[in-house]
Amino acid sequence: DTAIMYITHNLGVVARVCNRVGVMYAGEMVERATVEEIFATPQHPYTQGLIRCVPRLGATKLESVLYPIRGRVPPPDKRPVGCVFAPRCDYARDRCLEEHPDLRPLNGIMVRCHYAEEIDPQAWTPPEEVAPPPVATADRQAEPILELNGLRKYYRVVGNSLRDVLGLGEPKYVKAVEGATFSVPKGATLGIVGESGCGKSTLVKTIIGLEASTSGEARFLGVDITQDLSHRSEEIIRELQMVFQNPDSTMNPSYTVGQQIARPMQRFKTVPKERIRQEVIKLLEAVRLSANYYDRLPRQLSGGEKQRVGIARALASYPDLILCDEPVSALDVSVQAAVLNLLLEIQQKYGTTMLFIAHDLSVVRFFSDYVAVMYLGQIMEIGPSEAIYAPPYHPYTEALLSAVPIPDPKARQKHIRLAGTVPSAINPPPGCRFHTRCPRRQLLPDGGQICETEEPPWRQVTEEHRIFCHLPLETLRSFEPVITPSVEA
Numbered sequence: 001d002t003a004i005m006y007i008t009h010n011l012g013v014v015a016r017v018c019n020r021v022g023v024m025y026a027g028e029m030v031e032r033a034t035v036e037e038i039f040a041t042p043q044h045p046y047t048q049g050l051i052r053c054v055p056r057l058g059a060t061k062l063e064s065v066l067y068p069i070r071g072r073v074p075p076p077d078k079r080p081v082g083c084v085f086a087p088r089c090d091y092a093r094d095r096c097l098e099e100h101p102d103l104r105p106l107n108g109i110m111v112r113c114h115y116a117e118e119i120d121p122q123a124w125t126p127p128e129e130v131a132p133p134p135v136a137t138a139d140r141q142a143e144p145i146l147e148l149n150g151l152r153k154y155y156r157v158v159g160n161s162l163r164d165v166l167g168l169g170e171p172k173y174v175k176a177v178e179g180a181t182f183s184v185p186k187g188a189t190l191g192i193v194g195e196s197g198c199g200k201s202t203l204v205k206t207i208i209g210l211e212a213s214t215s216g217e218a219r220f221l222g223v224d225i226t227q228d229l230s231h232r233s234e235e236i237i238r239e240l241q242m243v244f245q246n247p248d249s250t251m252n253p254s255y256t257v258g259q260q261i262a263r264p265m266q267r268f269k270t271v272p273k274e275r276i277r278q279e280v281i282k283l284l285e286a287v288r289l290s291a292n293y294y295d296r297l298p299r300q301l302s303g304g305e306k307q308r309v310g311i312a313r314a315l316a317s318y319p320d321l322i323l324c325d326e327p328v329s330a331l332d333v334s335v336q337a338a339v340l341n342l343l344l345e346i347q348q349k350y351g352t353t354m355l356f357i358a359h360d361l362s363v364v365r366f367f368s369d370y371v372a373v374m375y376l377g378q379i380m381e382i383g384p385s386e387a388i389y390a391p392p393y394h395p396y397t398e399a400l401l402s403a404v405p406i407p408d409p410k411a412r413q414k415h416i417r418l419a420g421t422v423p424s425a426i427n428p429p430p431g432c433r434f435h436t437r438c439p440r441r442q443l444l445p446d447g448g449q450i451c452e453t454e455e456p457p458w459r460q461v462t463e464e465h466r467i468f469c470h471l472p473l474e475t476l477r478s479f480e481p482v483i484t485p486s487v488e489a
Contacts, residue, residue, distance in 0.1 A: 009332040011054050012362065012405030015039060023047045026073055026084040033109040035409045043111040045089045048121045053337035054407045055366035057483060058389060061135045061344055064366070067126050068338035072302060083114070090127060091119055132341040135348060138369045140384075140464070144183035145320060145353045146207070151216035151226075153177040153199075153206045157426060174425045176202040178377040179216070184370070186320070189347070189354040191368030191385065193361060193400065197422060199377040200357045204323045207355070208242050220321065238268045241314040245326040247306040251298045257284070257309050258294035264316035283312040286349075287342055304335030311342060315350075323355045328363065340367055361404040365389055370464070373397045376433045377425055383465030392459075392476030394467045395440040401482040412484040432456045432470065443475055 006017060014021055014035065021038045023031040023046065031044040042048045049069040056064065071088040080086055086096040095114055103112045113119075154173040163169040177199045184190045192200045205211045207218060209229035218225045223236055241264075244250045251260060261280045265271040271279045281291045287308040298306060307327060314322050324343070328336040340363070346352060358364050364371060365385055372382040373394060381394040388397060402416040418437045423429050429436050432451045441448030450470055459467040459476070467476060 010360075010405060011039075011050065011333060011407040012360075015407050015409040016405045023050070026079055027076065028084055028112060029103060029110075030085065030112045031109065032103070032111075037109055039407065039409055041107075041109075042121065043106055043109050043116045043119075044085075044113050045091055045119060046085050048119075048124070050333055051407075053333040055340075055362045056408065056485070057362040057365060057404060057406050057411075058485065059362075059366055060385070061366055062137060065132060066337035066341055066366075067130050067132075068341065069334040070127060070130050072304075083112075090124065091115060130338075133345055133348060135344055138185065138188040140185055140188065140369070142185040142187055145186040145221060146355075147183045147217075147219045148180050148207075149217040151177060151180040151203075151206065151218050152214045153202055153211060154214040172426055175377050175428055176425060177206060178428075180379055182372060182379065182382055184321075184353055184355070186353055187347070187351045188369040189356055189367060191356045191358065191364035191371045192374060193358065193364050193371060194374035195400075195422060196359075197425070198374040199425075200374055201325055202377075203374070204242070204325055204355060204357060208240055208323050209237070234268060238264075238270070238317040239320045240323070241317060241319040241321075242323045242325065243307075243310050243314050243327045245329060247303075247310040248298070250310065251306065253298050256295050256297055257301070261309065261313050261316050264313065268317050270317055280312075280316075283315055286315070286346065287312045288338070302335075304331055304338060307331065307335070307339055308342065311339070311346070315346065318350065319352065321353045321355070323357075325357050326359065327356075329359060336363070343367070361389075361400065362406070373400065376422060376428055378433055379468065380434065381465075381467045383461065387461065387465045390481060391479040392461055392467065392473055393479070394434075394469050394476075395438050395471070396434050398479060398482055399439070406483065408485065414480070414482045416482075432468075440471060444470060 008014060018035045021033060021035050022029050023044065025046045031047045038047060042051055052067040055066060069088055074080065082098050083096040083101050086092040101112045101114050103110050106116055153176045155176060157172045157174055158164055159169055159172060161169060180203055194200055206213050209225065209232055212228040213226040220236065220240060225232065225236065229237060258280050261283055262276050265276050265279060281294060284291060284293055289305065289308055328339050331339060347354060356367055368385045370383065371385045371388040373380045373396060375396050380396050381388060399416045399418050402414050406413060416439060420437050423436055431453050435441055435448065435451035441451050444450060456468050456470045459469055459473050461467060461473060
């Protein structure tokens, strides 16, 4: 009978675990209602804006649009006299600027808005400043820009015993990435998903050159990239850039925004010296920041602005491939929508290819053209994004989909609880690495004994979609869909 107060910016988690929801903005409760009412009939303009920022699971960048809320949250010492949301509200009137609204009941919902009963969210039209440009389909017949074949990355582990310290023990390795094989067409986005520790970030670090591969092949623009940065040409380094999860850890607090974006231009000589400032301002405007950000220091920026600066810096060398390591996981939903729209706009404008790592499968489905599912260092399934989210899928993909929080409290979702914990990457299970937790192995003869002894074959669903599993395709196709959206969605 314990009551829980759960604080989060993840609306999917809210829909799954909460009974009642309070929506806060700039230190005030602006709406309070049941979780069903918040998602079905939000009354406050801010709540309506939050709902428009969130991608629905199954929605693609071609079928739906994310609309970020314009402007930014006012700092505590500069909050408006009237409604705190008025400077960002599309329905604000003179009264909103002068009179502070009370939290009042409306149709069983508590809402802090003077004109909530007059607002029809279905009639809302996006302001020009937040309307993203149209998105075109990636050319899946384009030449691959990145090709991996059997790529491995192992880390040597030194044990604590005397034999290990003296180098007499059997060498042990963390098998972080095992046999990664895929290609990415130019101008497309490959999303990479999986539990923490599955090897996603290690794979990206190996491609970018922060780590040298252990074995296997990796070619970018036809050039071998299995070695680390010290063995790569400046041209390859220039064409491969990265957007990191935490921009604070990659920005120098002592240098201005302009200096940090200009550094790649100076290093790779992509822009004449006298035009660097002009090009930096051009990039700032491309990421929706004005020229006056040039002389600001990182401590003067919000989290979303820092991430935009990180994207601008990655673009400064005009690369062909950008690797995005969870670039939106720490951002609130409005800033997340703005960053995703920005990345899509950049991809359309420059034809940039992207690898996109994220935990949120709704975001990956919305943003990516292809999706790779990783478990314990191995790719378990890879294919077009629309194919990954419906049967046939790998049992691990099925389990991931059952765990994703959906921003729709009325959606029906199967709940699959995986047994045990993820095994050690130092001593991964023989055969199929997922067999120790797989809820579907009992569908095979002898309870799936083959899973424990033999590595699975690749099941070719289509030319682009393949699944690493002993279960035959007929069985995989018989799985019921994990998620059934609500009729309203």
